[in-house]
């Protein structure tokens with residue numbers, strides 16, 4: 001952990017302490033009273049349809065952009081994720097499943113989008129998701145192109161892999177070429193979507209074909225280095241969350257620091273795989289740099305559900321006991337959980353709430369039995385302290401009960 | 406079969422029209438299927454028997470009776486005594502989507518009459534199933550109407566029959582089956598008594614006993630203000646959480662779902678502490694306690710201490726003929742002692758089970774693939 005200390009102080013010099021203060025007053029409102037009892041596992045998941053106007057202009061220019069983002073004028077300072085693509089390709093479904101926890105089967109009833117729908121997501125980092133109607137010409141002069149593409153973090157282009165996709169690719173290519181002229185730094189993230197219904201062979205053929213067609217067009221126009229990435233996604237499994245995780249990770253300037261911290265945690269504690277999750281969306285914002293397979297992500301993501309569900313059940317607002325409030329006799333301020341498996345040779349799971357928004361989830365290897373818990377606790381404490389400096393905002397936002405002391 | 410004296414074989418009939426969803430619910434509750442797997446099930450031919458060892462000295466003897474007309478006629482005529490004799494519980498499943506509800510009820514009353522004749526003391530549960538197919542706002546009313554109508558056709562069971570709305574897509578299935586199982590457990594009061602004592606000793610807010618394979622609640626004890634917990638459906642919600650977790654672990658580790666058991670799960674927060682741990686061969690104990698490390702540690706130690714007491718109530722540890730059983734029992738208590746020693750030495754000892762599946766479920770018809 002020594003090394004993480006060093007890394008930490010090195011980092012703190014370039015950390016980004018300033019966040020729009022206005023965010024502060026906004027926090028407690030949120031129509032999330034149902035979820036509030038979630039113990040100290042704060043689960044402050046709130047997500048509203050904030051029209052732009054509701055977000056006061058920030059007094060301080062936002063600093064959490066990657067170097068790749070175009071400089072913003074004094075806008076709302078939230079990176080935007082734009083969801084674009086053909087009609088019925090699944091844009092609104094993706095947004096609802098990932099950010100509103102809509103059960104996938106209920107997306108069947110989503111109506112076609114007629115106006116740009118903007119969602120603000122408050123988390124370790126604020127960002128906006130703009131869900132576009134499929135039929136719009138995004139470069140129609142009637143449109144305020146600048147207003148749309150300025151400050152965006154990523155353009156997510158959704159292609160229905162179960163449908164005829166040539167026109168979708170044509171429009172995508174046109175969009176990329178247009179963007180290359182004026183906003184060459186925007187990440188274009190292509191979701192080859194609805195792959196759940198496809199056979200393995202067909203799926204990979206389609207995927208390769210789409211990549212080929214886009215890249216050919218780009219290199220024909222001399223843009224072979226345009227920042228375009230491809231993902232296979234479906235709302236019926238974890239793949240859409242994984243893809244979003246990767247999209248968002250590109251927008252986190254602190255990512256290398258986070259990865260280094262996680263690497264050092266893993267090696268000191270013999271952790272097989274560690275993820276830093278955004279509790280609300282179950283997007284992981286970082287993991288150690290050992291190879292990732294979707295299986296371990298899925299286990300961890302399902303595990304968050306278990307902890308959140310149980311916390312909701314038993315974290316209800318109890319009346320104060322015999323006059324003295326429950327908080328006085330606190331146990332853990334940060335929620336913590338551990339699962340040990342019965343069969344020898346099975347991994348076990350560890351979860352620790354890091355701050356209001358983030359949880360650390362670790363898959364432990366065989367060689368780190370529960371006796372090592374003290375070591376793990378200690379090192380996770382160090383990790384947590386380091387993280388507070390990486391994301392100062394979360395620290396300031398500690399729930400009011402504790403900030404009164 | 407070696408049936409110890411105190412072991413209670415309880416015959417349970419699962420009946421209803423073909424396609425109503427009987428085998429679906431059985432495979433989800435008892436065989437670790439997930440809801441989306443049940444489409445693979447074919448129609449049941451004749452009767453599929455399964456024996457399920459349960460908490461207490463209960464052995465469930467489940468008859469999943471294929472619902473096609475030919476089979477039903479056979480049950481009612483040629484096999485009347487064989488099928489309807491010595492029945493403890495009849496579970497009758499109605500499909501809410503059925504277009505021939507009146508005909509379904511006629512078939513139901515034929516079966517009720519046979520039951521009345523051969524097992525007048527039986528208990529009847531009616532499940533009105535596939536409620537997910539009805540719009541949420543219409544569910545309650547439709548359920549009440551159907552239930553009232555069915556009650557009038559229930560002959561001598563008219564006053565005792567219980568109704569539940571169910572769906573394999575939510576926890577309502579667990580709610581219904583929890584009630585059915587509770588009815589069948591012969592020594593529930595004794596178990597509850599012990600649980601109550603334990604709760605006092607460890608100052609638990611709530612203790613819930615779950616059967617390990619099915620994750621169904623056996624019983625629970627709630628103390629103090631936990632009684633005001635607004636989540637009144639929490640017992641079946643936790644069932645469903647546990648089952649889902651089990652499936653998630655099985656899927657990603659490659660262990661069969663039947664064996665993907667955890668030894669312990671702990672959750673500690675500023676408002677409560679919670680853990681689930683193995684209590685007896687067939688049960689897990691969930692405890693919700695105040696947020697304090699001392700209470701938490703004391704509770705875990707005390708639970709280890711009472712395990713033998715609960716084991717006495719458990720079917721597997723009865724001194725049944727068969728050396729294996731006795732052996733397993735003593736191994737169990739040895740392990741307890743070891744664990745306690747570890748504990749007093751301050752070590753966090755990890756609990757490892759025997760690695761064998763304790764609950765044997767024999768399924769007929771090559772069902773349990």
Ligand SMILES: Nc1nc2c(ncn2[C@@H]2O[C@H](COP(=O)(O)OP(=O)(O)OP(=O)(O)O)[C@@H](O)[C@H]2O)c(=O)[nH]1
Pocket residue numbers: 085086087088089090091092093094106107108109110111112113114132133134135193194195196197233234235236
């Ligand atoms: N099989 C499958 N269907 C999906 C998936 N994602 C979305 N869908 C379905 O696709 C249909 C269209 O989804 P929408 O989200 O309304 O599409 P959209 O892109 O927002 O459409 P517009 O608003 O008209 O542009 C719905 O019926 C969804 O259920 C997926 O991953 N797999």
Ligand SMILES: Nc1nc2c(ncn2[C@@H]2O[C@H](COP(=O)(O)OP(=O)(O)OP(=O)(O)O)[C@@H](O)[C@H]2O)c(=O)[nH]1
Pocket residue numbers: 421422423424425426427428429430443444446447448449450470471472473534535536537538571572573574
């Ligand atoms: N929507 C919905 N479908 C269900 C539910 N339960 C079962 N089903 C469907 O009903 C169909 C028939 O289920 P089975 O369990 O095979 O029916 P059964 O009662 O065992 O039929 P027999 O063996 O012929 O008597 C399956 O395809 C399931 O997908 C439910 O709760 N909701």
Ligand SMILES: [Mg+2]
Pocket residue numbers: 091092093111112113131132133134
């Ligand atoms: Mg839409």
Ligand SMILES: [Mg+2]
Pocket residue numbers: 427428429447448449469471472
């Ligand atoms: Mg069947």
